[in-house]
Amino acid sequence: MRCDVVVVGAGPGGSMAAKTAAERGMNVVLLEKRQEIGDPVRCAEGVSKARLSSMIKPDPRWIAAEVKGARLYAPDGSNVVMSEDKSGDEVGYVLERKIFDRALAMDAARAGARVMVKTRALDLLRANGSVKGIRAMRYGEIIDIEADVVIGADGVESKVGRWAGIDTALKPGDIEVCAQFLLYDKGIDDEYCEFFLGNELAPGGYVWSFPKGEHLANVGLGVIGSRSEPGAPVKLLRRFVERRMPEARIVEMVVGGVPVSGPIERTIADGVMLVGDAARQSDPITGGGILNAMQAGMIAGEVVADAVSSGDTGVEGLMAYEKRWRESIGKQIARHLDLKEFFIRLSDDDLNKLMHSIQSEDVSKMDLRGMLRVLIRLNPKMLWELRHLVM
Amino acid sequence: MITVNRYVCGYCGACVGVCPVCALELVETWLEVSDECIECGRCVRLCPTGALSLEEAQG
Secondary structure, three states: OEOOEEEEOOOHHHHHHHHHHHHOOOOEEEEOOOOOOOOOOOOOOEEEHHHHHOOOOOOHHHEEEEOOEEEEEOOOOOEEEEEHHHOOOOOEEEEOHHHHHHHHHHHHHHOOOEEEOOEEEEEEEEEOOEEEEEEEEEOOEEEEEEOOEEEEOOOOOOOHHHHOOOOOOOOHHHEEEEEEEEEEOOOOOOOEEEEEOOOOOOOOOOEEEEEEEOOEEEEEEEEEHHHOOOOHHHHHHHHHHHHHOOOOEEEEEEEEEEEOOOOOOOOEEOOEEEOHHHHOOOOOOOOOOHHHHHHHHHHHHHHHHHHHHHOOOOHHHHHHHHHHHHHHHHHHHHHHHHHHHHHOOOOHHHHHHHHHHOOOOOOOOOOHHHHHHHHHHHOHHHHHHHHHHOO | OEEEOOOOOOOOOHHHHHOOOOOEEEEOOEEEEOOOOOOOOHHHHHOOOOOEEEOOOOO
């Protein structure tokens, strides 16, 4: 089989890349190793309304709930409320990823991409040292898919980059290990996403509750890998739910790892591009990855079409992708890496002090950066080393 | 060698992403461990469900 571009992984990043490239006349093959796209979910499913809407028309079929804002809790229970449009890239809609991911893959198919499920990439194909496509296993048979460019959108498990000589292996401090229950509880606030901070609750991470309507919510937590131990996320989540919502009815369980390494050194190689979690483009503070992956996928789709058309699919020809994603989503990812490295060191006392300091301020209309600016003004000594982030 | 408790594994792939030598591969719900494994234990520590363990080879 021969095509222009083969995309490995049909999550939001891969499907957007495939759709964008196909719309520009590329002959695209989109591989998904699972037999069902979008399932099982590995995600808390929260996204900002404005940013999502700038990339795709919101569709009630894959929106589980809309929220008014976010409530952020310090370890001692003190809290602040932020409005939906200011709360960052995870707050606004809560999606139904099983339907959302399929819809995006179908959009790619409608644009002309050939989708192949139950097809697992095994290695890069090479000829004279250059990448020439993907060897895959499909329904138990080995097939070679020749292509000018391979886009690796293969998620936290990514192998495409490693095959191309980009070391994407995550060290313990570069991953949040997570567990989540979809649960029903009468106490769930259907109008607010909630975030609970605390070293006892979730060391180096946080607990989240993202409502999905009618008192259903994704309640989960992430623990920084460097402070985790075998099975800790599931144990801590069970403890949180037993203590805070003992009557909850758990109807689904989700586990996963979220890259929080910040920008990696390079995301392209000769004939290869990485997109989304595979490129470690998820946000190091929030863990949100959907929107960054979609935006990177769109950029990759545009750049790959230009590169294939011009006949230069080497590093030079793909360099525009590297530049464009770093200039757009990359800046915030880098800032948020600095924030994460600082915040995972704070004690519960520090977190409580920070929360108390802003109780008298009106933060409801502030975004994360505005709130950080206020926090630094009120706590100059504790937050001195973060001042470059708000300049 | 690495042992997978398949009754506990949530097949999330976190272990695959942290393996320094690409010794792990997730196929649907099935985690494969190859001979490349250097028994560093990183995946054991980071597994969210605690499904992995590092056991001394017999004999």
